[in-house]
Amino acid sequence: MTNLPATPLLDTVRIPSDLKNIDDKQLPQLAEELRAEMIDAVSRTGGHLGAGLGVVELTIAIHKVFDTPHDRLIFDVGHQCYPHKILTGRRDRIRTLRQEDGLSGFTKRDESPYDPFGAAHSSTSISAGLGMAVASEMTGTRRNVISVIGDGAMSAGMAYEALNNAGALDARLIVILNDNDMSIAPPTGAMSAYLARMASGRTYMGFREAGKKLTAYLGKNIDRAITRAVEHARGYVTGGTMFEELGFYHIGPIDGHNLEHLLPVLRNVRDNGDGPVLIHVVTQKGKGYAPAEAAADKYHGVNKFDVITGAQAKAKPNAPSYTAVFGETLTQEGALDDKIVAVTAAMPSGTGVDKFAKAFPGRTFDVGIAEQHAVTFSAGMATEGMKPFCALYSTFLQRGYDQVVHDVAIQRLPVRFPIDRAGFVGADGATHAGSFDTAYLACLPGFVVMAAADEAELKHMVRTAAAYDEGPISFRYPRGEGVGVEMPERGQILEIGKGRIMREGTKVALLSFGTRLAECLLAAEDLEVAGLSTTVADARFAKPLDHELIRQLAQHHEVLITIEEGSVGGFGSHVLQFLSTEGLLDGGLKARSMVMPDIFMDHAAPATMYARAGLDRKGIVDTVFGALSTSRAKLDASRVL
Template sequence: MRPETPLLDQVHIPADLRKLSDEQLPQLADELRSEMVDAVSVTGGHLGAGLGVVELSVALHSVFDTPHDRIIWDVGHQCYPHKILTGRRDRIRTLRTETGLSGFTKRAESEYDPFGAAHSSTSISAGLGMAEASKLAGVHRNVVSVIGDGSITAGMAYEAMNNAGGIDARQIVILNDNDMSIAPPTGAMSHYLARLVSGKTYRSLRETAKQLNEKLPKFIADKARKAEEYTRNVFNEQGTMFEELGFYYVGPIDGHDLSVLLPVLRNVRDAKSGPILVHVITEKGKGYGPAEAAGDKLHAVAKFNVVTGEQSKSIPNAPSYTKVFGQSLVQEAENDPKIVGISAAMPGGTGIDIFGEAFPERTYDVGIAEQHAVTFAAGMASEGYKPFCAIYSTFLQRGYDQVVHDVSIQNLPVRFPIDRAGFVGADGATHAGSFDIAYLACLPGFTVMAAADEAELKHMVATAVAYDDGPLSFRYPRGEGVGVDLPERGSVLEIGKGRITKEGTKIALLSFGSRHADCMAAAEELEEYGLSTTVADARFAKPLDTDLIERLARNHEVLITVEEGSVGGFGAMVLHHLAGSGLLDNGLKIRTMTMPDVYLDQMSPARMIEVAGLDQAGIVKTVFAALGTEQDAALRA
């Protein structure tokens, strides 16, 4: 039964919200929170972060003239209340489903989403660009970047603030502090001071004093400036860092108290110049008991029972690849004290948390700082350690210059376990691991592997430990393994050598990574059509097993490469070798199967594979297309 929401029922767009009185807004926030909990219980998704910004979402849309004013949410996990308030309530129960709403902000979805965000720490840079574009166009517009305490750990946020402060941009940043608790607000005095320093009177007096200072001798002016800074910092020592970057700091304030939020945001809105940072303290999971009690504040959930908070999770048939990686790394580290684990704010998502439980002194979570993580790993490798820098494929893109410059050029043996390789389902295009094969296999000296199943992943962990001749990566998908038996311990693979998993004579299916099981199933189906089929697991995109590839090319009429990655990856490497070897000159029918050259929106992983044509049916169809024969005709023959 859905919650009763009489006020929320009146709000279809933010203009409706702005018709309500301040006294009505706490009730609206309560109804919005209930609606969000009910909706996410149906769809699953990110819950805790959104619950923490319900009052902030209401306040922002009440104070600012959206969509003319811009609100940018960073990362986007907390955008569900914003979506409900901006004309998407009727579709909120389609979150993260095929043809439904994205789980993140998305420009194509609504005019109230001025900037798409699913990777972190981009909001201040984007907001600064919007603010300056409005200035150049002669348009008065408020631009508000809402950034979390995790996102603000990334260097990009400080680069943007340094730029904004340097040009005295008219930009507003809301620091949503829901975890670090840098400086919790303490009672009425803190709230009074926040209203005071954000107000027009104080700011105008401060500007007058600054202008007066310019006319005073330098010695006296410096003393006056320092006295003013000291006075503010006695009450607000937290703001010093932001002030040094050129931002006017306000806070900290209680992000769940609308009687504080509204006047402060109005004061900030009416300020005439300069970048301003408002420090807001919120609580993830606020207002929903099971979320407040959970260790992770129910950050990301499956469908759940609203009353109990119990999630409807399926029972896995096989261990997840992430778990197999973490356990395998622990096993290897028990015999090798040089192994260290590095994560960029995703220890649980990458399996580094498993390693951290066993070896806390050898585990490093550097925060949302992929660039730093890569170069940090390079520094450890330069001193003889064996860093496993575990970063999702989509997030490793953020550290690509460091991969090239600090790791590859110096040929340092950094190991990159790449989780979430390939399609990821409900998180859509922003989180898909699409490009790592292409962007790593092109680098000189890089060894690039992909696991066909969970047993192969164990072997690749062991191989990575043993390999010290340069950088190495191994990729594996999200979710469960395929159910193969796991060896007690991984074996070291011969570098650059694949394997034949099924022998045939006419068709060759050469798989790289996660689509191997579909190749095996396709081969069985092709045999029913009378097409004798070989299946090979390449294991390596670099160095290629050229002997294996040449054998397949010479001894088969059709060669199909299959990978869950973008164009320009493994198939391109194979084609490049075959062309250079002259093996494309004698009638070989070859096709490369990759992810389609488009960004696929959210849908189930299985559906994504089907749409991409990388499943069993797609492989069989590609074989018959290469032969120039219809499947029905082949079956009749």
């Protein structure tokens, strides 16, 4: 590897205990070297950049002060963990981030003992940390548990549920609120740092505990009144009233890039007191790399980039991305129907809702990382005649499933669910794969479940969803570019529950749901060459099923294969249920269902993932031959004879 940054101090750190040998005064230099190492690594692999750059000093300080992995350190979301990985024995593999057989882009228990909890979705760190802290107390193990939460994760209700429970349990838990968006309060310079050190010190905390014991003798009501009055008074100075009300001892805000401020506070908290503590640390996303500082949103997740210029490498697209097509189509339909509104959960650009927001800011709602709220908020709007499009990633919609069932489906409310990142997602791996949405939505009575086979179909489905008012409706589409089909001026309104025939044959039927249709058409060409006349159909709907189409395919073909980029229990399961119920399997039909394998597949290039899953052209052909109990070689031989 050439042109690596010079890192003489970082070279002496293999694991966190090596930090004990470095003087505090040298840590700013270590931070510069660690930041340079991370920038260089991500420039070569792509990945999450801004969040990790913002926690370099904080990560060093935590590992310097605490005894990891005996003390548990949990990073919320996980994409801010790259500096942590470099310091915890994985530096030699840091340039394999998100590559096949390389390091995960998130914390992962299987990867290192320094990752006590895997995290790729947000707002879980306080709950997990509290569980660890309580378990440690129950087993008599003295350890510190540190949960680092930030980057928007405090906008989720789960974080507050955990804070509330932690305060009630009075467990020994340290929460570090990494405020990297100035969302709560900025630090106030030297005075703020002084107050934080004072408030976390032995003298103040000891005085506080003694005062609580004294007021306890005055009676419960007087004790509570005095305690609350004192904490409110301190809250005016330190900004901690809300957290104190939840039962936490609050410290900060302090500058998260100033090690002279961080180290004494962390040491004081380590050495003094019990019960839950919250340290409010303010950091800058993208700190230390000018392009990331100037555009934190664009450098949150990056492709490979030039370190000098910051320019990201992007392959020239052959077709528009599905996300862009959705955003543009929703905007087009929104211009024609003022009841259409867009709802997203902290992912406006990731879902394409940002395009709608530019045109209709008053009809766009980003509710933060709060999928449960997003779903029920959309349900509430639907009751008043609006047409909400609740745009979420498949993997994030899982977080609002109870609300989908109880607040939308049971009430048959016409909430529209555009489901982005359906299927494999390459470098983001198992945690972000959209594997389960068809299975968990198609089982709900009254739900319409669609999947777009290409970008033109996506336009049709956006318009179909806008026009459908009978109940909830969803449509899924993958990450990445479309297949390059001709685009209509405007989408058509599809007939609910009706598929389409793409090519006709007589022996094999391939019934696709979603974007594996292109591979089915390619597989059909191979099957025709092998002498197997093949029909290819696009189901469009997993619910309601096109019973007429399925019956036709079953009755006029020897083999029927369903293909979908989703888990077992989805489209194929519904087709097989119908075939069984209707007795269509009794005549010797060879039916097979192709789905994503029943594993959590690690990150790799999309083509590799499809090949491993058998959901590519070759896998489809092999499945047909398997159903016929023959092979390509045997079939060719029989044709010669």
